[in-house]
Amino acid sequence: MVQTVSEIPPFSLAGPKPGPDPVPPTRAATDPTPTVKTIPRTTTSTTPAPVDPSLDACRVDKFDTITLIQQELHLFKDGQYWKVSQKNEIKGPYRTSETWPALPSTIDSAFEDLLTKKLYFFSGRRVWVYTGSSMLESHSLEKLGLPGSLERVEGALERGKGKALLFSGEKYRRLDVKTQTIDEGYPRDVDQDFGDVPIDAHDVFLYKGHTYFCREGFYWRMNSQKQVDQVGYIKYDVLKCSVPSRRHW
Numbered sequence: 370m371v372q373t374v375s376e377i378p379p380f381s382l383a384g385p386k387p388g389p390d391p392v393p394p395t396r397a398a399t400d401p402t403p404t405v406k407t408i409p410r411t412t413t414s415t416t417p418a419p420v421d422p423s424l425d426a427c428r429v430d431k432f433d434t435i436t437l438i439q440q441e442l443h444l445f446k447d448g449q450y451w452k453v454s455q456k457n458e459i460k461g462p463y464r465t466s467e468t469w470p471a472l473p474s475t476i477d478s479a480f481e482d483l484l485t486k487k488l489y490f491f492s493g494r495r496v497w498v499y500t501g502s503s504m505l506e507s508h509s510l511e512k513l514g515l516p517g518s519l520e521r522v523e524g525a526l527e528r529g530k531g532k533a534l535l536f537s538g539e540k541y542r543r544l545d546v547k548t549q550t551i552d553e554g555y556p557r558d559v560d561q562d563f564g565d566v567p568i569d570a571h572d573v574f575l576y577k578g579h580t581y582f583c584r585e586g587f588y589w590r591m592n593s594q595k596q597v598d599q600v601g602y603i604k605y606d607v608l609k610c611s612v613p614s615r616r617h618w
Contacts, residue, residue, distance in 0.1 A: 424462050426451040427610035430586050435574045436479040448474035457609050480525040482546045491522040514551035524573030539568045565597040
């Protein structure tokens with residue numbers, strides 16, 4: 370299903386052209402003493418019940434965005450999202466608005482700042498900042514130092530130490546999360562620092578130590594040496610969806 374780099378045929382930076390139904394590239398306890406009681410601690414989950422479990426993530430050809438939140442992969446599509454556990458169990462879909470009120474139905478990109486645990490959601494020319502399910506603020510991209518001509522942030526990649534990379538078209542910028550400003554020396558060309566990936570990737574995310582650049586239903590996986598070591602399909606290789614059988618006549 371997954372190909373090694375040496376096995377990958379030449380392709381243009383525009384990425385592969387998707388065809389119809391392609392084949393993937395290979396307690397409560399009470400103290401008996403009446404004057405002293407231990408009050409049981411209860412925990413509640415902020416994740417609502419699934420909208421419709423019959424809605425299968427494996428049937429989605431292209432997600433609005435994919436990101437890692439609390440060590441689980443989150444896949445957003447049309448106001449709903451699925452979660453993928455570390456054991457590769459797919460749960461959902463859930464309504465985005467029930468978990469993060471005020472978010473629009475389409476999310477272009479998102480990332481979690483590991484230092485503050487804040488969540489940043491981008492849609493169009495705005496960004497929403499959350500702690501858990503509570504919104505802290507929402508403002509225009511210009512307040513982050515991004516140009517007013519920028520229509521959207523198409524990929525967001527958490528880089529540690531309070532930094533995040535924001536991708537848009539052929540350019541990317543490094544955001545200082547604490548100061549909410551773009552670092553000096555940016556923007557930079559994507560192909561200058563991330564070779565062999567499509568310059569029109571619509572989603573970028575970090576998963577299990579690798580960086581994934583996505584275009585349509587395909588991904589280019591890059592290792593820590595910034596080398597593309599796999600090219601494949603999100604639904605078959607990342608989500609582990611079953612490959613549709615084919616009949617031979």
